[in-house]
Amino acid sequence: MIIDCHGHYTTAPKELQTYRDDQIAALQDKTRVPTKGKINITDDQIRESLEGAQLKLQRERGTDVTIFSPRASAMAHHIGDETTSRNWTEHCNDLIHRVCKLYPKNFVGVCQLPQSPGVSPANSIAELERCVNEFGFIGCNLNPDPSGGNWTAPPLTDRHWYPIYEKMVELDVPAMVHVSSSCNPNFHATGAHYINADTTAFMQFIQADLFKDFPTLRFIIPHGGGAVPYHWGRYRGLAQDMKRPMLVDMIRNNVFFDTCVYHQAGLDLLTKIVPIDNILFGSEMVGAVRGIDPESNQYYDDTKKYIDKQNWISDADKKKIFEGNARKVYPRINAKV
Amino acid sequence: MIIDCHGHYTTAPKELQTYRDDQIAALQDKTRVPTKGKINITDDQIRESLEGAQLKLQRERGTDVTIFSPRASAMAHHIGDETTSRNWTEHCNDLIHRVCKLYPKNFVGVCQLPQSPGVSPANSIAELERCVNEFGFIGCNLNPDPSGGNWTAPPLTDRHWYPIYEKMVELDVPAMVHVSSSCNPNFHATGAHYINADTTAFMQFIQADLFKDFPTLRFIIPHGGGAVPYHWGRYRGLAQDMKRPMLVDMIRNNVFFDTCVYHQAGLDLLTKIVPIDNILFGSEMVGAVRGIDPESNQYYDDTKKYIDKQNWISDADKKKIFEGNARKVYPRINAKV
Numbered sequence: 001m002i003i004d005c006h007g008h009y010t011t012a013p014k015e016l017q018t019y020r021d022d023q024i025a026a027l028q029d030k031t032r033v034p035t036k037g038k039i040n041i042t043d044d045q046i047r048e049s050l051e052g053a054q055l056k057l058q059r060e061r062g063t064d065v066t067i068f069s070p071r072a073s074a075m076a077h078h079i080g081d082e083t084t085s086r087n088w089t090e091h092c093n094d095l096i097h098r099v100c101k102l103y104p105k106n107f108v109g110v111c112q113l114p115q116s117p118g119v120s121p122a123n124s125i126a127e128l129e130r131c132v133n134e135f136g137f138i139g140c141n142l143n144p145d146p147s148g149g150n151w152t153a154p155p156l157t158d159r160h161w162y163p164i165y166e167k168m169v170e171l172d173v174p175a176m177v178h179v180s181s182s183c184n185p186n187f188h189a190t191g192a193h194y195i196n197a198d199t200t201a202f203m204q205f206i207q208a209d210l211f212k213d214f215p216t217l218r219f220i221i222p223h224g225g226g227a228v229p230y231h232w233g234r235y236r237g238l239a240q241d242m243k244r245p246m247l248v249d250m251i252r253n254n255v256f257f258d259t260c261v262y263h264q265a266g267l268d269l270l271t272k273i274v275p276i277d278n279i280l281f282g283s284e285m286v287g288a289v290r291g292i293d294p295e296s297n298q299y300y301d302d303t304k305k306y307i308d309k310q311n312w313i314s315d316a317d318k319k320k321i322f323e324g325n326a327r328k329v330y331p332r333i334n335a336k337v
Numbered sequence: 338m339i340i341d342c343h344g345h346y347t348t349a350p351k352e353l354q355t356y357r358d359d360q361i362a363a364l365q366d367k368t369r370v371p372t373k374g375k376i377n378i379t380d381d382q383i384r385e386s387l388e389g390a391q392l393k394l395q396r397e398r399g400t401d402v403t404i405f406s407p408r409a410s411a412m413a414h415h416i417g418d419e420t421t422s423r424n425w426t427e428h429c430n431d432l433i434h435r436v437c438k439l440y441p442k443n444f445v446g447v448c449q450l451p452q453s454p455g456v457s458p459a460n461s462i463a464e465l466e467r468c469v470n471e472f473g474f475i476g477c478n479l480n481p482d483p484s485g486g487n488w489t490a491p492p493l494t495d496r497h498w499y500p501i502y503e504k505m506v507e508l509d510v511p512a513m514v515h516v517s518s519s520c521n522p523n524f525h526a527t528g529a530h531y532i533n534a535d536t537t538a539f540m541q542f543i544q545a546d547l548f549k550d551f552p553t554l555r556f557i558i559p560h561g562g563g564a565v566p567y568h569w570g571r572y573r574g575l576a577q578d579m580k581r582p583m584l585v586d587m588i589r590n591n592v593f594f595d596t597c598v599y600h601q602a603g604l605d606l607l608t609k610i611v612p613i614d615n616i617l618f619g620s621e622m623v624g625a626v627r628g629i630d631p632e633s634n635q636y637y638d639d640t641k642k643y644i645d646k647q648n649w650i651s652d653a654d655k656k657k658i659f660e661g662n663a664r665k666v667y668p669r670i671n672a673k674v
Contacts, residue, residue: 144523149488150488151487151488151523151524153523154522154523155522184488185492185495186482186537187537188541191540191571192533195536195568196533196536200523200529200533204525204529207525207528223568224568226564227532227563229567229603230561230567230598231561232602233598233599233600233630234532234560234598234599234600234637236599236630237599237625237627237638238525238527238626241628261567261570261571263571263573265606265610266566266568266569266610269606272602288571288574288575289570289575289578291577293570293573300571300573301574
């Protein structure tokens with residue numbers, strides 16, 4: 001079985017965005033009391049939104065199941081306040097739940113959290129519980145920068161985050177570290193902010209003893225770990241200079257990278273440098289990069305093809321990348337597929 | 338000849354830091370008028386600070402000349418105001434000038450700029466002119482985030498920066514895009530902020546037509562280009578989705594990467610993926626990572642050794658990486674060494 005750990009519902013029916021546009025517009029009208037409201041999307045619309053996109057690509061690429069979450073760039077936790085974020089998040093997660101009910105063999109849910117700048121992550125616990133206990137979701141996306149490119153929250157190793165970690169450990173669900181869109185004009189969302197956040201989170205984990213406090217807490221750093229594998233020597237050297245443990249020991253049971261690296265040489269570096277046990281297959285399909293690479297005549301984000309070509313990896317290790325590691329990191333998937 | 342394009346004076350005599358500590362302390366005393374003041378450092382102290390460090394390592398590693406600038410992490414443009422930054426910058430550049438006069442075969446100068454948050458880069462022109470015209474420096478370090486991790490300046494492609502670009506073009510000197518220390522606890526300086534800035538700057542260059550306005554403007558993105566070569570497919574795909582020109586065409590005459598990547602696999606990726614004409618040898622020695630890699634028994638930052646092992650690169654191409662490209666990007670070096 002091939003499990004893609006990184007897919008977002010980027011093709012949701014337009015009614016979702018209409019709701020969001022209206023919600024954002026209403027922020028300007030101080031007389032309107034924000035309510036969750038309703039979004040009318042039919043099952044057929046959901047089917048249509050997936051059949052020609054994620055499901056078609058799953059079939060074409062030979063992947064079986066996608067760990068599926070709301071569109072990351074649309075989380076935009078920096079917009080409005082906590083209530084804005086909560087209403088929007090609940091709708092997005094409700095929709096993922098409907099997708100997973102319609103296609104239980106193809107999608108397993110991961111939730112967005114109702115984060116908001118300056119608000120305690122403790123306030124996201126209820127939504128995490130709702131999604132895991134009521135919907136059967138198997139993880140969450142945690143935004144290390146709810147301010148959307150201003151980076152005003154404390155580092156992920158700060159006690160600020162501990163309440164949500166305690167709940168993640170209790171529920172035995174991991175988080176993918178995933179920022180959203182950027183309201184800072186310096187950072188292109190998918191071309192800079194995403195990758196920077198990945199790199200930033202990794203370095204935070206290296207600097208502190210978070211996993212001594214939470215030995216079973218697990219994070220997936222997406223987009224191939226940002227800059228980290230390319231600079232693996234830099235990180236090994238920095239850890240050494242800082243008298244920290246070896247990188248491989250620090251990340252072993254806690255930090256994992258997906259394979260969302262969109263060219264052969266990059267993915268080759270990842271699987272040669274990072275321990276196989278810390279790599280989960282992912283494609284981010286349909287996501288940041290949607291074109292066909294004229295050099296290879298295949299989709300940039302068809303990351304399975306790059307791994308298929310890596311003939312130095314044993315079948316047993318490939319099974320770990322494609323399935324085993326996902327089952328280890330997201331154990332609740334085992335009751336699903 | 339082997340030209341190392343990326344070295345900072347990280348081993349300066351302690352009097353420099355004492356001056357800085359005093360300058361920062363004085364910021365608390367509103368009755369003190371900030372003046373440039375003096376730093377008493379003898380030529381012998383300068384010699385001593387280099388003989389056992391950069392000069393020793395040049396000899397041991399077989400590099401000839403280092404393009405040398407003040408310690409990047411100490412620029413700290415976010416501290417104090419424009420006057421603070423100007424006084425500190427002038428001292429740092431004065432000291433680099435003394436180094437270059439003492440060792441004209443070993444060091445060629447690149448200046449720090451007196452940037453300050455919210456201050457126009459036009460105000461850095463005088464110091465750039467002083468360093469190039471009076472000291473014979475061949476380039477500058479440009480900090481895209483003078484706020485030190487809060488990223489409050491406009492993107493590098495914004496007209497905000499055009500005055501300094503006009504002067505760079507007139508003087509025919511390039512800039513290395515180099516942030517300084519981070520006052521944002523999210524970003525470890527050398528482990529996150531530096532690498533993020535490299536990635537961020539590259540994406541900014543891809544999004545805009547800066548080099549149509551300045552066809553001869555040249556930037557070096559250090560630390561191997563941040564995350565960019567590892568995610569080369571992502572950047573090619575993003576450019577394609579955005580209907581931008583091909584990456585190699587966009588960067589050809591304007592954007593260059595150094596080789597500060599501290600393991601063999603990372604440097605192999607760089608030289609296999611990025612056009613050779615866009616790669617300049619650099620080591621950042623003595624810099625972010627100072628230890629010996631137990632896996633290879635060599636210094637992490639002895640990047641020449643990694644390139645020496647790349648037997649698929651022709652001698653002519655290696656000469657470009659080690660010398661020719663530096664002479665092209667920093668043409669004023671040709672009158673020096």
